[in-house]
Amino acid sequence: MEKQVDFWSYLKSNFLISESSQVALKDACSIQKLQKNEVLQPIGHTCKTIYFLEEGVARIFYYKDGIDVTEYFALEGDFIARAESLFARTPSKKGIQILEDAKVIAVDVNMLYQLYDTHHEIERLFRLIFESAYVDTIQRIESFQFNSAEERYLDLIKNHKNIVRRIPLKHIASYLGITQVSLSRIRSKIK
Amino acid sequence: MEKQVDFWSYLKSNFLISESSQVALKDACSIQKLQKNEVLQPIGHTCKTIYFLEEGVARIFYYKDGIDVTEYFALEGDFIARAESLFARTPSKKGIQILEDAKVIAVDVNMLYQLYDTHHEIERLFRLIFESAYVDTIQRIESFQFNSAEERYLDLIKNHKNIVRRIPLKHIASYLGITQVSLSRIRSKIK
DNA sequence: CCAATTACTTATCATTTGTTAAAGGATTTC
DNA sequence: GAAATCCTTTAACAAATGATAAGTAATTGG
Numbered sequence: 001m002e003k004q005v006d007f008w009s010y011l012k013s014n015f016l017i018s019e020s021s022q023v024a025l026k027d028a029c030s031i032q033k034l035q036k037n038e039v040l041q042p043i044g045h046t047c048k049t050i051y052f053l054e055e056g057v058a059r060i061f062y063y064k065d066g067i068d069v070t071e072y073f074a075l076e077g078d079f080i081a082r083a084e085s086l087f088a089r090t091p092s093k094k095g096i097q098i099l100e101d102a103k104v105i106a107v108d109v110n111m112l113y114q115l116y117d118t119h120h121e122i123e124r125l126f127r128l129i130f131e132s133a134y135v136d137t138i139q140r141i142e143s144f145q146f147n148s149a150e151e152r153y154l155d156l157i158k159n160h161k162n163i164v165r166r167i168p169l170k171h172i173a174s175y176l177g178i179t180q181v182s183l184s185r186i187r188s189k190i191k
Numbered sequence: 192m193e194k195q196v197d198f199w200s201y202l203k204s205n206f207l208i209s210e211s212s213q214v215a216l217k218d219a220c221s222i223q224k225l226q227k228n229e230v231l232q233p234i235g236h237t238c239k240t241i242y243f244l245e246e247g248v249a250r251i252f253y254y255k256d257g258i259d260v261t262e263y264f265a266l267e268g269d270f271i272a273r274a275e276s277l278f279a280r281t282p283s284k285k286g287i288q289i290l291e292d293a294k295v296i297a298v299d300v301n302m303l304y305q306l307y308d309t310h311h312e313i314e315r316l317f318r319l320i321f322e323s324a325y326v327d328t329i330q331r332i333e334s335f336q337f338n339s340a341e342e343r344y345l346d347l348i349k350n351h352k353n354i355v356r357r358i359p360l361k362h363i364a365s366y367l368g369i370t371q372v373s374l375s376r377i378r379s380k381i382k
Numbered sequence: 383c384c385a386a387t388t389a390c391t392t393a394t395c396a397t398t399t400g401t402t403a404a405a406g407g408a409t410t411t412c
Numbered sequence: 413g414a415a416a417t418c419c420t421t422t423a424a425c426a427a428a429t430g431a432t433a434a435g436t437a438a439t440t441g442g
Contacts, residue, residue: 141335145255174336359420
């Protein structure tokens with residue numbers, strides 16, 4: 001529980017959103033408390049919720065040839081959702097798991113999509129949120145395209161120190177696209 | 192010039208868009224004809240245009256340690272834009288180059304953003320377009336995370352045969368995150 | 383507090399991919 | 413159509429990463 005981020009303060013300080021849109025959006029939101037290791041959204045489930053982490057840590061994961069692979073980490077102040085399932089409205093082969101006791105704001109997307117029709121401003125809000133997530137994803141592709149595993153790890157330390165500090169190395173390894181043994185080797189080399 | 196895709200037919204058949212929105216959007220659009228090897232958008236330029244390819248082939252590229260790297264290919268019927276620059280409104284370290292004589296629809300984003308305010312429907316249209324691009328990008332990360340170069344190449348043949356058929360291998364190699372020599376080796380192995 | 387489990391490291395060897403260099407094909411340009 | 417340039421392949425060796433196994437450290441649950 002390193003820091004606490006309030007969803008509504010976050011929205012108000014980063015986006016323009018009227019009082020009436022806030023009130024409307026609140027109806028689509030609920031608070032959930034979750035414990036370490038809990039699976040918030042199981043594999044095979046069609047994503048119908050966007051989460052915002054106020055406290056704790058979570059990850060998106062899936063199995064590739066029986067191996068547990070982490071695709072994404074969320075810390076306090078991050079959104080987490082399986083976008084491929086959300087946008088395509090198909091079952092996801094990925095799940096969401098809690099890595100540290102968490103408090104999340106759950107946004108129901110069916111209600112959210114209805115609000116898109118009635119509150120242009122809310123549609124814009126989430127457009128901007130996902131545009132920013134899209135940019136992060138593009139940058140991640142770059143890091144895979146022509147950086148060595150060592151460079152990717154050093155970047156992670158530099159830009160997301162809290163991930164490295166708080167999350168088991170095995171998950172970080174798969175996130176970086178390497179085995180845990182390989183990450184361990186890299187760590188001992190750069191020390 | 193394998194096929195031809197009309198921008199407006201494409202929009203009308205894939206999205207709900209009223210006659211009046213179409214008329215408004217047309218004002219933000221222009222047609223450009225470009226020749227092979229031409230640089231449509233130079234490196235260092237802040238992206239202010241979204242392109243749709245009606246004919247031809249284009250790529251997004253950048254230099255990593257002096258090496259030419261292709262990040263994205265667009266064929267007929269694809270959009271192409273440097274999203275990280277577009278959304279962050281910062282200069283891009285990437286450029287757009289034409290690989291086969293092309294005819295593109297250029298959408299001016301300054302005008303487009305104004306239309307977002309007046310035509311909710313147009314904002315939605317581009318939200319959906321970029322959501323779909325976002326999903327593609329997530330899938331690309333997956334392919335990097337735990338597929339070998341050979342698997343990535345086989346996937347490309349399977350899912351984007353036209354890329355392999357029409358684009359020089361050196362560009363395909365960097366797109367896959369490997370050297371051209373390595374791609375050549377893979378090709379001779381799987382034959 | 384102990385036993386069991388989970389997390390991390392180290393070592394060895396195999397495989398994949400990178401690097402460099404050279405050569406043969408294909409394409410472009412004049 | 414010849415020269416020049418660009419594209420692709422091949423080969424030999426180097427470096428990075430994977431696979432397996434074993435051991436140590438840390439954490440968890442009773």
